[in-house]
Amino acid sequence: MSVVVEEDRIILSGAATVEDAEPLLAALLEHPHHRIDIAGLARAHLAVVQLVLAAGRPVIGRPESPFLREIAFASPMRIKV
Amino acid sequence: MDELLQQFLLEGRDLVADAHAALVALGRDARDRPALDRLFRATHTLKGSVALFDMAPAERLLHVAEARLEGARKGDGALDEAMLDLLMQAIDQTDRWIDAMEGAASLDADATGLSDRLIALIAGDGETGEADLPLPVSPPVAADQDWIAALRSRAELAMVDPGRARTAFRYTPDPDCFFRGEDPLSMVENVPQLLGIAILPAGDAWPDLAACEPFRCMAAIEGLSAADEAQVRAAFRLAPDQIAVAPFNPSPAASDSAPYATELAATLRVEAVRLDRLADQSGELAVAIRALQPIAARLRVIDPLLAAELRAAEDEIARVAGRLQRSVAQVRLVSLEPVLRRLPRLAREAAAMVDKAIRFTIEGETAQVDKQLADQLFEPLLHLVRNAVDHGLEPAGQRVASGKPAEGRIGLAVRQDGGHISIVLTDDGRGIDPQAMRAAAVAKGLMSGEAAAALSDAEALHIVFLPGFSTAESATMLSGRGVGMDAVRAAVERLAGTITIQSDVGRGTRITLRLPANAITTPLLVVAAGDRQLGVRLDQIVETARIDASAVQPVGQAHACILRDRTVPVLDLAALLGLEPTSGALARLVVTDAGPCRTALRVAAFGERFDAVVRESTGLLAAMPAVAGTAMMSDGSVLLVLDLPELVA
Structure with a gap:
């Protein structure tokens, strides 16, 4: 996976593994007001998902995976930006 | 009290009520599978709950009951009537132990013996079989x-x-x-x-x-x-x-179309006193808003447009306050079930004390009423049930001789109709003989022979509500010599309800309580006596009348007038309160049936009508005989609300 920081958002894409948790945490700490864009996320390890939830930030983008879109991130995605 | 214990008392009683409901359903149909499951779960959870306290005999008893139920669920050994009765005893006993935990925080010394005896019966064949029974296999x-x-x-x-x-x-x-x-x-x-x-x-x-x-x-x-x-x-x-x-x-209760979230919203236990405060305050808000009316009236002279705006705003606030009040009233609605579910057990205990067997049925117990009503109904109902057991039902021998089943039947049916509920208590006992009532009333000096003879049969039955009246020939521990029927009527009337009796000699008695389901605010009429303003409950007023003062005639020491072709005694409210009697060419009368007969109260003036939260008097006011409570007026002053039944008695 990659963790890319843009002007107003942190973009997660590809298959997020347990190793991605560390750079994600660093990005979240460094950019406390960035939203999290998961549109390009294909898979996600719980280590990554729990950080997204713990951050409590708006989550934007609709991932293609039904499991991510409708099950794992169903709740944070409902938080309107 | 320890919070855990408090929680247990609440939940334990809920579970007992749940188990009772399931047992009643199984009594109707022993193959009612959902009822069996419900009884099993309630028993299982109760067992888990009692295990948290020093209640080992209860835990062992419930364990055996649970094992028996698990057996029935698996299909070996259906629950016959005798077993259902034993299970009822086990649940009743647990209920008593919960009471004991509340009172003494421990079980009585005889708990172990009681538990062992019931265990032996439930396990069957007189064995203590506890160890032989399989442990329930369900998860915790x-x-x-x-x-x-x-x-x-x-x-x-x-x-x-x-x-x-x-x-x-x-x-x-x-x-x-x-x-x-x-x-x-x-x-x-x-x-x-x-x-x-x-x-x-x-x-x-x-x-x-x-x-x-x-x-x-x-x-x-x-x-x-x-x-x-x-x-x-x-x-x-x-x-x-x-x-x-x-x-x-x-x-x-979930319906398919309702949104999941609202259906699943867990219930919330709120301290009753907080709800009472909310109800009081929402009632006071409705009254406080009325303070805007006189301001709007004064404003109209200065600035009619602004006055109209104020009136519009006032209407809007009053509308919202009304909605708030209705919502609060809704929140305060509780099921009568927890109150009524305790009655069968207490009735069985009462029957056992006088060596009678009874069958008690309840219908419609889930009717919802205002919390205040539910809280205050238990005592009078218990008294009526005990009376039915003690005085209504004949001893078994006498019943059989007159062709009735040996077991006395007592039924309690609750029906909701609109804003009222009626609670009907029936028994198939000896009934009440109106002639005997008349004779007893005269013999006790409660009324003259003519007065008694003038009563219709239906009216004669209501003699039982006169203070100190009893038809029983011997006093018993259970209900005394009819003491308390007058208290029952007083309690029902305090709840703005009525109580009536019908009876068929030899076949039974039927007592009907009719009560308002919501009773937060009370409509009041303000009247003046001397220089004082007082509140009278509108539901106690038959009519108000203005007649020529000369039409009030002295009759001996008292006064009376003719109203609608009836002679009605007239009492002067100011004089009753120890003030200067009312004078003037016009007599303003408040006519009421709250006393023993129709009575007119002469007042100095009629004031406004409004709805108010009437608080029962406390402290010094409680000692004043004619005051039922207080209500807050729109200007913030306190209005004394008269206790008409007491005033005109």
Whole structure:
């Protein structure tokens, strides 16, 4: 996976593994007001998902995976930006 | 009191009520499977609850009852009437022990003996068979219920259709599982027919990001699946120690079309006194708003347009306040079930004391009434039930001789009609003989022979409500010599209700209580006596009349007038209160039936009508005989509300 920081958002894409948790945490700490864009996320390890939830930030983008879109991130995605 | 014990007293009694309801259903149909399951669950959970306290005899008894029920669920040994009766005794006994825990915080010394005796009977064949009975195999329901209850209220699962969900799970991965290369989320993804999940902090809340360790699992996952329990369990076979799985039933009241979230919103226990305060305050708000009216009236002279605006705003506020008041009234509605469910047990105990057997049935106990009403109904109902057991029902021998079943029947039926509820208590006992009532009333000097003879049969039955009246030839421990029927009537009238008796000599008696289901605000009429303003409850007023003062004629020491072709005694309210009697050419009368006969009260003036929260008098006011309570006027002053029945008695 990659963790890319843009002007107003942190973009997660590809298959997020347990190793991605560390750079994600660093990005979240460094950019406390960035939203999290998961549109390009294909898979996600719980280590990554729990950080997204713990951050409590708006989550934007609709991932293609039904499991991510409708099950794992169903709740944070409902938080309107 | 210890919070845990307090919680137990509430929940324990709920469970007892639940078990009773299931037992009653099984009494009607022994093959009622949902009732059997409900009884099993209630018994099981009760057992778990009593285990938290020093109640070992209760725990053992419930364990044996539970094992017997588990047997019945598996199909070996249906529950016959005798067994249902024993189970009822076990639940009744548990209820008594819960009472004992509330009172003395411990069980009586005879608890072990009582428990052993019932255990022997339930286990059968006089053995203590406790050890022989298989332990129930179900999972620990009590522990399960905590997380399932929490799961039901998860916002994350609010979109799941409760009709499809069959199994619930809670997965709490080991915090170190990431190091072992596990991904709990992919395990969850493999749950068949997954409907939804909630990824939650394993602790109380997510830690601050700065405190997060990226490779430590700090989440727990709850979810719902349409697959059955075994399939869900299979998906977690690699983490059996980290998973709880349980069948998921949508709440029984859930309708398919209603949104899940509202159906699952867990109930909330709120201290009753806080609700009372809310009700009082919402009532006071309605009254406070009325202070705007005179201001608007004065403003009209200065600025009619502004006055109209103020009136419009006042109307809007009054409308919203009215809605608020209705909502509060709704919140205060509670089921009568917890009150009524205690009666059968107490009736059986009462019957046992006088060596009678009874069959007690309840119908419509789920009717909803204002909390205040539910709280205050128990005592009078218990008294009526005890009276029926003691005075109404004949001894078994006498019953059989007159062709009745040896077991006396007592029925309690609750019906809701609009804003009222009626509670009808029937027994198939000896009934009340109106002629005997008349004779007894005269013999006791309660009324003259002519007055008694003038009563219709129906009226004669109501003699029983006269203070100090009794028809029983001997006093008993149970209900005394009829003492308290007058108190029962007073209690019902305090709740703005009525009580009537019908009876068929030799066949039984029927007592009907009719009460308003909501009784927060009371419509009042303000009247003046001397220089004082006083409140009178509108429901106690038959009519108000203005007549020529000369039409009030002295009759001996008293006064009377003719109203609608009837001679009505006239009392002067000011004089009754020790003030200067009312004078003037016009007599303003408040006519009431609150006393023993129709009476007119002469007042100096009629004031406004309004709805107010009437508070029962406390402190010094409680000692004043003619005052029922107080209400707040729109200007913030306190209005004394008269107790008309007492005033004109």
